[in-house]
Amino acid sequence: MKQSHTKPDVSVDVVLLTLDEGMLKVALHRRASAPGKGSLALPGGYVHVDEDASLEATAHRVLREKTGLEPRYLEQLRTFGGPERDPRGWSVAVSHVALIPHGELSQAGAGVFHFYDVDDLPDLAFDHAGQVQEAVQRVRNKASYSTLPCWLLPELFTLTQLQGIYEQIFGETVSRGTFRSRLGIRVGEVTPGESADEADILIATEQFQGGNQRPARLFRVNRLSLFKRAFW
Amino acid sequence: MKQSHTKPDVSVDVVLLTLDEGMLKVALHRRASAPGKGSLALPGGYVHVDEDASLEATAHRVLREKTGLEPRYLEQLRTFGGPERDPRGWSVAVSHVALIPHGELSQAGAGVFHFYDVDDLPDLAFDHAGQVQEAVQRVRNKASYSTLPCWLLPELFTLTQLQGIYEQIFGETVSRGTFRSRLGIRVGEVTPGESADEADILIATEQFQGGNQRPARLFRVNRLSLFKRAFW
């Protein structure tokens, strides 16, 4: 029974995803030390009990320290645990999914991290391949009935951009009108008094993005909304 | 930096739910020792690194040892972690949701555990109230677009029983025909050659449950199916 009270190690891993060239890609780096030295791995690290206020805080700190990136979206995926996943013994990894727009990548420390197509993954360290697979499944599934894909775009975006994201993810096209009615867009009805309806899925701003044509209204996402009807 | 490598404690908690008198109820017991001695708490315990093969195995062992019950359904909910949730210091709790039919309760060691209405909870130890709230939210939400409620019934059940469960959860009634078409029930079409279509949400058995009227066909759930259209 004494051995039963040995504590497992607790680390936090992050599956950081972005959309690039129409593909979902995940951030990976080559491990510099054993175990698994030289193999590709997710950003991850141990909980620092003297500075982390929560597991989400650990995930944010790990991403900041290792990649220099701040994700637009972060949620816990699932916690993996067992005696086999790390050669050093019984371990626990609290896995997270994070999303970031492709446009925010270039500037930051892309140094050691590179992005790999999730549908054509190389071999990964530990159980990281499984974590990526589950994360991708979660994102694709959640995208079909929620506003999750909005976090693959900058804070302000046009409906055409958003429609493009959905069409990339699902490989199907719909008419503009259909897309807008699915989102419940009804800009015309906004009476100045009531303004931004909290029930709205997207919030219409008064900003527009120009070009050589009629400017498109910019929207921002209200919150992570789930649809009653599967979106795609 | 040395302190950073102090390991947090890792425990596994289980929110065990059942449907009784039309209410969702959760299993709680009074803690026999500090911290939180005398207050109501979920079944939970530390990972035993020498005997547990996974976190799910820990959850099953804890339920077995503390309540004597084997749940029909168990899934990980979310992992809670932070410096404040337990007075002994930074701790991690891998929280699970479990479902069990009310009929399977009576026989087993209901000894120290009693079931409490989740919509009228007393004060709970640690962050257990939050865990119950999240678990209930997850179950109610998932029930609206999946076959999750099937696990609140015995393995074989009639469609009328299942419809009753949904109506209890959502407080709305629909006609029998509507309910059946939502589930995609089409018993008549089963040609003996093709038999149980793997795409079917429920599998029709050749067993019937009698009474003083036309016997009802017994079904079992194929797997946890998600519906494209929100069910309720």
Add this chain to the structure above:
DNA sequence: TAAATAGTGTCTATTAGACACTATTAA
């Protein structure tokens, strides 16, 4: 005024759901 993309109204095909009808058992 032509080109290009944004935004909207209308009409149709599909589907969800209420209701009524048939089916099968025990008393």
Add this chain to the structure above:
DNA sequence: TTAATAGTGTCTAATAGACACTATTTA
């Protein structure tokens, strides 16, 4: 044959989606 519940077909109301039309900008 009546009572009680199971199972199914039909008709209607709601809704999703394609298409075409209007709107607004630059060149």
